[in-house]
Amino acid sequence: MKQEVSISINGTVYERTIDVRMLLSDFIRHEAxxxxxxxGCEHGVCGACTVQLDGEPVRSxxxxxxxxxxxxxxxxxxxxxxxxxxxxxxxxxxxxxxxLQCGYCTAGILMSIEPLVESGEPLDEERVREALSGNLCRxxxxxQIVEAVLLAAARRAEAVE
Amino acid sequence: MKPPPFELHRPTSVEEVLSLLAEHGDDAKxxxxxxxxxxxxxxxxxxxxxLVDINRVTELDRISASPDGGISIGALTRQAAVEASELAVTxxxxxxxxxxxxxxxxxxxxxxxxxxxxxxxxxxxxxxxIVATDATVSVRSRGGERRIxxxxxxxxxxxxxxxxxxxxxxxxxxxxPERCGTAFEEFARRSGDxxxxxxxxxxxxxxxxxxxxxxxxxxxxxxxxxxxxxxxSAVVGxxxxxASAAEAARQAVRDTSPISNMHGDADYRRRVVEAMVERALLxxxxxAEARSS
Numbered sequence: 001m002k003q004e005v006s007i008s009i010n011g012t013v014y015e016r017t018i019d020v021r022m023l024l025s026d027f028i029r030h031e032a033x034x035x036x037x038x039x040g041c042e043h044g045v046c047g048a049c050t051v052q053l054d055g056e057p058v059r060s061x062x063x064x065x066x067x068x069x070x071x072x073x074x075x076x077x078x079x080x081x082x083x084x085x086x087x088x089x090x091x092x093x094x095x096x097x098x099x100l101q102c103g104y105c106t107a108g109i110l111m112s113i114e115p116l117v118e119s120g121e122p123l124d125e126e127r128v129r130e131a132l133s134g135n136l137c138r139x140x141x142x143x144q145i146v147e148a149v150l151l152a153a154a155r156r157a158e159a160v161e
Numbered sequence: 162m163k164p165p166p167f168e169l170h171r172p173t174s175v176e177e178v179l180s181l182l183a184e185h186g187d188d189a190k191x192x193x194x195x196x197x198x199x200x201x202x203x204x205x206x207x208x209x210x211x212l213v214d215i216n217r218v219t220e221l222d223r224i225s226a227s228p229d230g231g232i233s234i235g236a237l238t239r240q241a242a243v244e245a246s247e248l249a250v251t252x253x254x255x256x257x258x259x260x261x262x263x264x265x266x267x268x269x270x271x272x273x274x275x276x277x278x279x280x281x282x283x284x285x286x287x288x289x290x291i292v293a294t295d296a297t298v299s300v301r302s303r304g305g306e307r308r309i310x311x312x313x314x315x316x317x318x319x320x321x322x323x324x325x326x327x328x329x330x331x332x333x334x335x336x337x338p339e340r341c342g343t344a345f346e347e348f349a350r351r352s353g354d355x356x357x358x359x360x361x362x363x364x365x366x367x368x369x370x371x372x373x374x375x376x377x378x379x380x381x382x383x384x385x386x387x388x389x390x391x392x393x394s395a396v397v398g399x400x401x402x403x404a405s406a407a408e409a410a411r412q413a414v415r416d417t418s419p420i421s422n423m424h425g426d427a428d429y430r431r432r433v434v435e436a437m438v439e440r441a442l443l444x445x446x447x448x449a450e451a452r453s454s
Binding site: 001003019020021023026042043044047050053056057058059061062063064066067112130131133134 | 265271
């Protein structure tokens with residue numbers, strides 16, 4: 001069963017004719033050609049495919065592409081200012097604290113944690129670990145990821161003051 | 162790891178959903194948040210011919226105050242919305258305790274309250290929470306509406322009393338007793354995983370500190386959420402302390418039959434549930450005391 005869809009990702013509208021069973025993660029990667037979003041377990045456990053649906057982190061591998069119609073999606077490509085441009089402060093903090101090794105899980109982690117950092121809520125280690133409990137990383141042991149998030153949050157708080 | 166082909170319907174009203182369910186019967190599955198169903202499709206463990214996506218049925222996305230002091234939650238309300246609802250977690254603090262343990266924040270952003278109840282996973286928190294708080298589940302078909310006590314809603318693993326043409330529309334939770342404390346305790350191998358065992362407790366205290374009423378529901382102790390009625394009666398009238406909580410916990414798991422699998426055998430799980438009952442009782446009693454002092 002095929003259907004025409006019109007899906008907005010990072011402010012660009014993608015019009016395609018797709019099978020209704022197409023997963024959102026496959027639409028993002030294969031139709032919109034935005035390969036920053038990674039697919040890990042494909043059953044909602046690893047968090048690698050996390051994107052933002054109307055600003056809220058969701059797993060794109062356990063949602064149908066067609067269900068994203070009428071919503072605004074954001075992927076990791078929306079963070080930095082272009083391919084060679086300035087990194088998002090959260091990405092910059094990840095870079096500085098060595099919060100990634102292979103980087104496969106990073107896009108999902110960034111999209112999971114970005115709304116929390118941007119909310120300005122005071123963060124501590126426990127809160128960050130809770131918010132990232134749904135994102136698996138097999139390289140880092142998480143310590144530097146937590147440090148990166150706290151660093152970005154501290155810088156944001158300073159900038160606001 | 163991709164869903165098998167299906168015919169998709171995306172109705173916008175309950176009436177339309179009910180017509181589709183009446184037409185397609187057991188060939189159809191209702192798709193709400195999809196946080197359990199889509200993994201089942203990806204694994205090809207479920208192969209429904211027809212999916213009825215209810216995400217556009219906005220009338221089912223609501224939380225409202227009931228005149229009796231309780232709350233009514235529409236089936237499509239996202240778990241994160243219930244968790245963030247001051248009204249919901251004030252009137253039924255057990256929901257707040259339970260929701261924090263439901264998978265991960267990303268899942269709760271999409272997963273729905275009604276979906277978790279209708280899915281009837283014996284290791285899920287929300288079915289246990291609604292059994293512990295004597296909620297009523299409303300289901301509708303073209304033939305009319307049925308209101309089913311939560312304790313009678315679950316039949317076995319992933320099975321409820323709902324017929325193929327019925328849609329879960331709302332869950333009504335009555336007011337919790339005055340001067341009560343709640344707690345939801347569970348043990349999982351990793352944070353956010355399905356728990357090996359757990360327990361929900363709602364405890365009300367008298368002014369002398371003894372237990373006025375207790376509700377205890379068990380997670381993972383059988384193929385449905387279990388109310389531990391005998392253990393509840395055993396603590397009523399007594400102060401809840403280490404000894405009475407341990408005794409109630411032993412009694413709560415006495416005749417239960419948890420499943421055995423690679424993550425833990427039945428004996429081990431029974432001991433986990435027992436420990437969770439004990440913890441939940443003590444925590445709920447402590448919170449009740451803090452509220453009334």
